[in-house]
């Protein structure tokens with residue numbers, strides 16, 4: 074019989090990781106913990122699992138590979154199942170939050186680090202696995218850091234188990250030290266020198282500078298197909314990537330009008346929330362030069378093979394938690410030196426390259442940290458602490474952190490958990506806290522879900538839908554540039570608004586979307602300016618969460634859309650985020666006095682008669698403005714009833730002022 078050959082020819086036997094497979098297998102055989110360092114594209118992620126599988130490591134358990142990003146877990150699982158000629162979901166599968174494509178057959182499982190962390194809750198020894206690869210460990214995601222701490226204990230209890238950590242050069246020594254000087258193996262690979270160019274004076278507008286630089290390169294250096302002279306620009310996020318793409322194509326057309334010898338440029342945006350099919354365009358060969366405009370996902374996790382020129386804005390967007398204000402915000406910050414080096418290195422994969430740094434040498438030397446700040450030191454740790462307590466790690470300070478979070482971060486997060494009743498006065502998990510751990514959502518939301526089935530509330534059906542809507546990127550489309558269009562969108566949206574609650578508005582949109590026939594849903598979203606992908610995801614999450622509630626032996630109660638009950642239930646979980654009317658379009662957080670704005674997507678936007686007390690889901694910092702995300706009017710009585718610990722004395726103050 075003829076053996077079916079793969080649909081795509083793979084030359085994976087030429088990859089550096091494959092070439093050293095015998096050496097790799099030998100050190101994996103001889104050591105329990107192995108740190109593998111290799112250039113991006115050397116085959117760590119795609120080849121290691123196959124090498125282990127082919128030499129029998131999956132006979133006594135699964136091979137698990139963690140990724141910090143969901144998109145990566147999916148696309149790599151796809152790639153590897155293709156290379157091995159298996160149907161995705163059979164021998165090779167993936168698992169991300171609310172989406173599991175694995176089966177009884179699965180031997181190679183790609184997953185997010187968050188999924189593996191949850192699996193340790195169910196089975197402390199991870200007995201289903203013979204081997205775990207922690208991929209992209211240098212990124213130091215919160216979940217990866219916690220996993221590594223957990224492994225420190227697990228390793229002595231499971232002598233048969235293998236832990237492989239893959240990392241870019243940055244941070245690799247730290248991992249080795251953490252695991253008692255574990256062996257480091259560097260996959261050999263040739264890289265070429267990259268010339269570094271700095272600005273002589275600081276850049277005022279990095280988007281403008283980046284575009285000018287890209288055009289200069291394109292015009293002054295000729296391009297022939299496959300000559301490896303593509304351009305890679307590092308920007309900070311989707312917004313400035315989209316703007317850069319537009320501007321670059323406009324400027325290019327202008328130049329082409331003057332000089333018809335200037336040829337096209339294929340402009341490709343890349344960010345992590347983008348679809349697979351769009352991302353795969355960057356792998357395809359193209360007869361014309363590519364200009365790839367990316368976020369820091371192109372630093373290490375994406376393989377780009379033909380880059381000769383790198384343009385580095387020197388900036389990134391970072392989620393930073395401020396324990397004093399108790400808010401998370403997305404901030405624009407300088408990258409670290411290690412990242413700058415990593416970015417430049419992308420220009421020297423196939424031949425010598427040039428990196429244009431849009432900052433001065435002095436900024437590089439004096440303003441950048443050596444390494445990025447690990448996520449664990451700049452995050453709200455409510456979720457993490459809940460998880461650790463569930464693993465019976467009561468004294469958080471005793472946990473083996475690679476880099477410990479500050480005492481302030483730990484204490485603030487513990488206090489917040491105590492205030493919602495997840496911890497008792499001794500810092501131990503309460504029954505509510507234990508129940509909360511069963512749901513893979515933020516603590517405030519899991520509490521909301523649990524209490525929706527209790528006492529007078531009985532509104533689980535409705536709350537599940539609201540939580541699903543809060544768990545996806547915003548369904549609201551905004552047009553910042555086109556004011557006329559935004560006015561039109563606002564008008565259309567009024568049809569969906571429940572006047573004193575964004576949460577109820579979300580519920581309403583969910584219900585209406587669900588009532589539209591499936592094949593008409595995308596069109597319906599276009600017409601009403603909703604994000605179709607988000608809504609589709611919300612439906613999926615809703616059904617997954619429902620199953621989880623039932624699995625936990627709880628009923629799905631309904632209040633038949635009784636708005637007052639739903640609002641009171643939300644207040645009973647979100648009372649920490651209560652605010653009092655301040656002035657037009659502004660509220661003040663009662664606990665700290667922080668001034669906050671109403672966003673244009675809110676049903677409260679532009680209203681003259683605003684309710685005195687509200688709660689909100691979270692705060693987004695845009696520029697220097699704090700905006701409340703998803704607002705609901707609440708009664709004064711509810712705040713006293715559910716949020717005594719915060720409000721009794723303060724609200725009395727507010728009242729007496731009113732009475733004067």
Ligand code: ADP
Nearest residue numbers: 111112113114115116117118119120152356376
């Ligand atoms: P590493 O993890 O060391 O960065 P990978 O295993 O991800 O390397 O990639 C190895 C090689 O496989 C890359 O050089 C790239 O050419 C190829 N590759 C990986 N993923 C894809 C994909 N989705 N489509 C096409 N080629 C891919």
Ligand code: MG
Nearest residue numbers: 117118208374
């Ligand atoms: Mg990789």
